[in-house]
Amino acid sequence: MDTDKLRDATVSCPFCGHPVHLDIDPSMGNQDYQDECRNCGSDIRLVVDVDEQHNKIIVRVKSDDENYY
16 A cells, blocks of 8 residues: 555445545555445445546445345
């Protein structure tokens, strides 16, 4: 993790609406991982897309109750 490149982001929990604060490292490229809401304890799936060409970081929040096959 490159601490000099960390970016702050705040997203809302899809279950309780509580704000979840994130530190995103764009040097790791696109990411797909799970974090836990500190308020309700639900698992939140986070998909991070790094668009270096436009200097953007896009964070999508998905609930863990989706089925993947």
